[in-house]
Each structure stands twice: as structure tokens, then as C-alpha cells.
Amino acid sequence: MSESAIARVVVDSPLPQLDRLFDYSIPDALASEVVAGVRVKVPLRSAGRVADGLVVEVAERGGFDGPLSEIDSVVSPIPVLTPEVWRLARQAADRAAGSANDILRLAIPGRQVRVEKTFLGATESEPIPVVASPTVQHYGETIDSVVTDRSRIALSAVPGVTELRDGRWVRTWAVTLAQAAAACVARGDTAILVVPDYRDQNQVEAALAQYLPPELIIRADARQSNPDRYRGFLRGLGDTALAVVGNRSTVYFPAKRLGLIALWDDGDPLHAEPLAPYVHARDAALIRQEQRGCALIFASHSRSSEVQRLVELGWLIAVDPVRAAHPKVVPTAHQLSDDPMAQRARIPSLAWRTAREAVAHGPVLVQVARPGYSPRLACADCGQTARCLRCSGPLAQRSAGSTPSCSWCGMLSTSWSCSHCDGTRLRLVGAAGSTRTAEDLGRAFPGVRVIIADGEHPIEHVGSSPALVIATRGAEPIADGGYRAVLLLDGEQMIARESLRVAEDCLRWWSNAAALAAPGAVSVLSGVGGELATAMATWRQADFAARELRDRRMLRFPPAVRVATVTGTLAAVAEAIADLPVEPSDVLGPVDLGSATVRSIVRFDYSAGSEIASALRSELIRSASGRRSAARGGRPTTPALRVRLDDLEPFLES
DNA sequence: AGCACGCCGACT
DNA sequence: GTCGGCGTGCTC
Numbered sequence: 001m002s003e004s005a006i007a008r009v010v011v012d013s014p015l016p017q018l019d020r021l022f023d024y025s026i027p028d029a030l031a032s033e034v035v036a037g038v039r040v041k042v043p044l045r046s047a048g049r050v051a052d053g054l055v056v057e058v059a060e061r062g063g064f065d066g067p068l069s070e071i072d073s074v075v076s077p078i079p080v081l082t083p084e085v086w087r088l089a090r091q092a093a094d095r096a097a098g099s100a101n102d103i104l105r106l107a108i109p110g111r112q113v114r115v116e117k118t119f120l121g122a123t124e125s126e127p128i129p130v131v132a133s134p135t136v137q138h139y140g141e142t143i144d145s146v147v148t149d150r151s152r153i154a155l156s157a158v159p160g161v162t163e164l165r166d167g168r169w170v171r172t173w174a175v176t177l178a179q180a181a182a183a184c185v186a187r188g189d190t191a192i193l194v195v196p197d198y199r200d201q202n203q204v205e206a207a208l209a210q211y212l213p214p215e216l217i218i219r220a221d222a223r224q225s226n227p228d229r230y231r232g233f234l235r236g237l238g239d240t241a242l243a244v245v246g247n248r249s250t251v252y253f254p255a256k257r258l259g260l261i262a263l264w265d266d267g268d269p270l271h272a273e274p275l276a277p278y279v280h281a282r283d284a285a286l287i288r289q290e291q292r293g294c295a296l297i298f299a300s301h302s303r304s305s306e307v308q309r310l311v312e313l314g315w316l317i318a319v320d321p322v323r324a325a326h327p328k329v330v331p332t333a334h335q336l337s338d339d340p341m342a343q344r345a346r347i348p349s350l351a352w353r354t355a356r357e358a359v360a361h362g363p364v365l366v367q368v369a370r371p372g373y374s375p376r377l378a379c380a381d382c383g384q385t386a387r388c389l390r391c392s393g394p395l396a397q398r399s400a401g402s403t404p405s406c407s408w409c410g411m412l413s414t415s416w417s418c419s420h421c422d423g424t425r426l427r428l429v430g431a432a433g434s435t436r437t438a439e440d441l442g443r444a445f446p447g448v449r450v451i452i453a454d455g456e457h458p459i460e461h462v463g464s465s466p467a468l469v470i471a472t473r474g475a476e477p478i479a480d481g482g483y484r485a486v487l488l489l490d491g492e493q494m495i496a497r498e499s500l501r502v503a504e505d506c507l508r509w510w511s512n513a514a515a516l517a518a519p520g521a522v523s524v525l526s527g528v529g530g531e532l533a534t535a536m537a538t539w540r541q542a543d544f545a546a547r548e549l550r551d552r553r554m555l556r557f558p559p560a561v562r563v564a565t566v567t568g569t570l571a572a573v574a575e576a577i578a579d580l581p582v583e584p585s586d587v588l589g590p591v592d593l594g595s596a597t598v599r600s601i602v603r604f605d606y607s608a609g610s611e612i613a614s615a616l617r618s619e620l621i622r623s624a625s626g627r628r629s630a631a632r633g634g635r636p637t638t639p640a641l642r643v644r645l646d647d648l649e650p651f652l653e654s
Numbered sequence: 655a656g657c658a659c660g661c662c663g664a665c666t
Numbered sequence: 667g668t669c670g671g672c673g674t675g676c677t678c
Contacts, residue, residue, distance in 0.1 A: 022678040045677035
């Protein structure tokens with residue numbers, strides 16, 4: 001250790017102008033403790049103030065010529081920031097015009113002293129279990145070679161459910177990903193499996209347990225306690241190859257030797273990180289794959305337009321199951337049944353017949369668009385949405401005959417009058433929610449068990465006995481052996497939303513539900529025609545994705561182009577856009593958002609991405625550090641300029 | 655964010 | 667002549 005060695009530190013601060021490395025000298029007393037990756041405290045601008053930081057590297061000299069301050073102290077001897085994760089955080093942040101710090105907050109859980117103590121205490125080398133490599137089924141030799149060759153693929157998942165050795169049923173894709181992960185671990189490399197939510201996670205974990213001992217399976221998600229999360233994180237810093245399964249931030253999990261990143265259903269909005277700088281798990285995975293050179297699998301039933309773009313570029317190879325057995329999906333017009341009971345439940349005749357025949361033999365899944373009883377209450381006289389008299393929130397009814405209450409503040413609306421026309425009578429508008437559909441179907445099928453699965457009543461499994469399972473989209477339980485029929489009831493209503501992604505989302509919701517059907521069982525898609533219906537009936541979602549992407553290219557909508565939203569005062573936004581170095585494809589706006597704020601949308605090609613991102617970033621830093629605010633004495637209002645890349649929100653609005 | 659440095663109006 | 671206003675800029 002040379003006495004001139006310095007530590008390069010990333011300081012924990014939300015300020016964009018501090019988002020770079022600071023050089024510190026290392027006092028002799030700390031020479032052996034200051035190593036790359038450890039948490040430190042460092043003085044920042046006038047001693048006395050100390051900031052938390054992470055040592056990115058220890059070097060002979062840095063890029064700073066001035067006098068250096070000394071590292072104040074080492075917080076913990078554990079190197080929690082690996083060089084690989086640092087590079088990933090830096091590049092992900094740069095791509096999104098954000099701070100590496102914000103990524104590191106997602107990547108590194110908060111410190112837990114007790115957990116660290118036990119971790120450091122248990123240093124005796126645990127015997128590493130020998131793992132046999134399973135073959136990945138359904139895809140020939142392809143996926144096994146994906147893991148060995150470290151290729152990048154878009155995988156069409158095998159529809160259906162599979163029984164595990166312990167008698168539990170999971171979606172077949174969970175077994176596929178578990179097999180790929182186990183094959184990776186057997187080669188001595190860590191596999192990271194990223195899934196949208198805890199229910200997917202449970203399935204993948206159950207499937208993994210068939211191939212790996214429990215000590216090699218790490219769960220990483222926001223629902224577990226901080227100590228549990230930190231314990232799992234610290235295990236990732238070790239030498240043992242693991243299978244790690246978790247939500248979007250798991251893509252940043254540390255791994256000595258990373259062999260595979262697999263991401264299930266990248267179109268699910270849960271993969272979009274809601275915290276700045278809003279880096280989507282798909283993009284983080286792509287960056288990490290490129291840096292690390294590991295295998296990469298995007299698996300789904302319904303291909304996203306983003307993945308389709310990468311397939312067309314040749315960046316991802318499309319891989320399909322060897323035998324193309326797919327669910328039988330029958331689109332049907334929304335023609336109501338002649339049966340009065342079916343009419344009451346607003347069920348089309350084909351769906352009605354299908355359900356009646358199938359429910360004699362086992363569970364039938366009914367997918368509806370919304371939870372609850374009724375989506376909307378309106379004034380019976382003027383038709384305006386009925387609103388709460390206290391807070392103007394929309395009124396909703398929980399069950400038949402119950403008093404309407406406000407969906408925002410919960411106030412019961414006992415004596416309501418319309419604010420538009422003074423009417424006092426309410427009426428139900430729109431399609432029924434899960435509760436009301438359940439009531440109607442319960443009456444129509446007397447003696448059949450009715451199960452509701454939605455956000456309020458989460459259910460992961462149902463058995464194989466006859467039942468009507470009413471589920472909101474995305475909340476469908478798994479039926480042992482698969483459903484005997486699937487009714488996709490509210491297609492019309494789901495498509496009716498005005499949004500860039502409706503078609504893609506609908507195809508995803510329906511495909512994921514139809515994939516729960518038993519072999520040979522029929523799925524009825526009601527009220528939907530055209531290309532979406534064709535895509536479902538032929539189970540060729542990739543074709544639809546290609547068409548969708550073609551349309552986006554014509555409209556110059558993402559993901560055909562990249563976008564950035566620039567928000568702030570008119571002057572700041574105008575300046576930021578005027579200073580862009582390359583001519584962006586075009587600029588939309590500015591539009592007035594009220595309270596002296598405007599927003600412009602910049603559209604540009606992927607090739608201009610890094611240049612645009614860094615230009616907007618330096619503009620942001622200039623705006624944040626320079627003139628603090630145009631107005632009087634530093635009021636803590638919104639900053640003069642905000643920048644967000646790949647912000648789809650303006651395109652999603654209805 | 656904090657906090658120092660810096661260049662114009664009232665003060666012993 | 668200096669004390670201090672807070673606009674401007676930096677933080678290794």
C-alpha cells in the first residue's frame with residue numbers, strides 16, 4: 001500500500017451536481033480498511049459536515065489536483081458495492097440522465113448491524129452443494145446452449161400449468177426459468193430471475209426447489225423485512241453460485257460470477273421502476289448483459305413492442321417451443337345469450353354454453369376488467385358521474401343494496417344530490433365489477449362454488465373441483481391441472497381505454513389468463529374482433545407485436561423512438577432544448593401544465609440517446625447549481641427544470 | 655442542501 | 667474607512 005493511495009468515493013447525496021467521484025486521502029490508521037466497495041463517512045465542504053459514501057476504487061492518483069480531505073471513517077468492513085454493480089449503476093443512470101446514487105439506493109439494501117455481525121461471524125467455509133444440471137424442457141437443446149453460449153433471447157413461454165413433485169401446480173414458464181437457472185448454477189454461475197410480483201416469485205421459488213437445495217435459492221423483494229433482504233444481499237457477495245429470484249430491483253443484485261439474467265413478462269408495468277431515474281428493469285438487464293456478457297432471457301406469452309424491436313434488430317434471438325401446442329381461444333361477438341340468466345349476467349351465448357358445460361368437470365376462470373361491485377355511479381337524471389359531496393371523489397357501491405360511499409375519502413353518501421342538476425337518484429353505469437359478476441353468476445349457476453380473486457381478495461391457488469373463479473386481470477389464481485374453460489369477459493371494455501399500450505396490455509392480460517387453461521380447454525374472448533382476436537386465436541402474439549411496432553414507427557412513438565420529457569419553467573425548458581447538441585428528431589410542446597410549469601417532449605433516435613441524455617443532464621446540473629430560482633429567496637418549490645427519459649406517461653394518458 | 659466568497663449601501 | 671447585504675458557486 002503506497003502512502004499516496006487515494007480513495008475515489010461516490011457520495012450519498014440527491015444533488016445532481018454531486019453525482020461524480022470525489023478523491024480523498026486515506027489516513028494511515030485506515031489504510032487496511034479502506035478498500036473498494038466499503039461504506040465510509042467523508043467530509044464534504046468544510047470539515048464538520050460528514051456525508052455517507054461508498055469507496056468505488058482505491059487508486060494511486062485520481063483526477064483531482066487540489067488538496068484532498070481525509071476519509072473520516074469506515075462504517076463497515078464489508079465491500080457492499082462491487083465493481084460490476086458500480087459500472088451498471090453508472091451506465092444505467094447516465095442512460096436515464098439521472099444519478100448513480102439513486103440506482104445504488106435500489107441496488108444496496110440499508111445496513112443492518114446485527115445481520116452483518118452474524119455474517120462476519122460465520123466465516124467457516126460452508127460446503128458448496130453439488131448441483132446436477134437439469135435439461136430445459138420444450139425447447140430442444142436451445143436453452144441449454146443459451147446459458148452456455150451466453151446468448152440473448154426472446155423466449156415464447158410454454159402455455160399451461162405443471163405439477164411439481166410436491167403436488168403443487170405452477171405455471172409452466174416458472175419451471176422453464178427454474179430449469180435454466182439451475183443449469184446456470186450447476187455450471188458455477190449465479191442466475192438472476194426477475195418477476196413482476198410476489199405471486200410469480202412464489203411459483204418460481206417452488207419450481208426452483210425441485211432442482212436446487214434451499215441454501216442456494218435467494219429471495220429478494222421489497223415485501224421481506226430489511227434484515228432478510230440484507231442477509232440475502234450479503235450472501236450474493238460470496239463466492240457461491242446462487243439462484244436469485246425477486247422483483248425489478250433484483251436486476252442489480254451483486255454476483256461474483258453472473259451467468260444468466262431472466263426476466264418474466266417484461267411488458268408488465270411492475271417492471272417499470274417508479275423511483276428516479278425510472279430505469280426499467282428491462283433496460284437495466286440489457287445494460288448488465290452487455291457489460292457482463294451473461295445470458296439474457298426475456299420470457300413471456302405475449303411479446304412486448306420493446307422486445308420485438310430488439311428481435312428485429314437481431315439483438316435478441318426469438319426462441320419458440322419445439323412443439324407449438326397452444327390454448328384454444330375462440331373470439332366471439334358480444335352477442336348476449338338467449339338464456340335470461342345469462343342475459344342478467346351479461347354473458348355472451350358461446351361463453352355461457354362453454355361455462356355451463358365446463359363447470360361440471362372442474363374450475364372455470366372468468367376474467368373481468370374491474371374489482372368491486374360497480375365501476376361507476378351516475379346521476380340518473382343528467383348522467384354525470386356521482387361525486388362525493390365532501391371531497392368530490394367518485395362514488396362507488398360495494399355490494400348490492402349497500403350505501404354508496406366515496407372511493408377517495410370513504411364517506412358514506414346517505415343523502416346525495418347531484419351537483420349538476422340536483423337529481424337525487426343514482427344509477428349504475430358500465431360493466432359489472434368482480435363482486436357483481438360473482439353475484440350474477442352465483443344466481444345463474446346455483447350450487448356451484450364461486451370464488452373471487454382480486455386485489456382485495458388475493459388467491460394464488462384453487463383446486464380442481466368445479467368452481468367459478470371470478471378474477472380481475474392479473475389476479476388469476478392457478479387451478480390444479482388447469483381451468484376447464486376460461487371466459488375473457490370484458491374485452492370490449494379493456495380495449496376502450498385510450499392509451500398507447502392498450503392493445504399490447506390486453507393481449508398480455510388475455511394471453512396470461514388463457515395460458516392457465518387445461519390442455520384442450522376452450523378460452524372464450526368476448527366482444528373483441530380484428531387483429532387482436534386473430535392474434536389470440538392463432539396464438540401468434542409476436543406477429544401482433546411486429547404490427548404494433550410498425551404502427552409506432554409510423555407515428556414516431558416509443559419504442560420506435562426514444563423520448564425525454566423536459567419539465568419546468570418556460571425559460572428553463574426552452575434553454576435546455578435550445579442547447580441540445582444534436583438535432584433531435586422533433587420537439588413536441590411546450591404545453592402549459594399550470595403553476596408556471598411547462599413540459600416539452602423530445603423525440604430522438606436510439607443512436608442519439610447518450611448524447612441527448614448527457615446534454616439534458618448537464619443542463620439539469622447547471623439549472624440546479626446556478627441561479628437557484630428565478631424568483632425571490634430560495635423557496636422550496638419545484639426545481640426550475642426536471643428531466644425524465646423514456647417517460648411514457650404523456651403517451652399513456654387517456 | 656449548506657456554507658463561503660464576493661462586490662455594493664449605511665455605520666462607529 | 668469598515669460591517670454586512672445576500673447573489674453566486676462549490677463541495678475532493
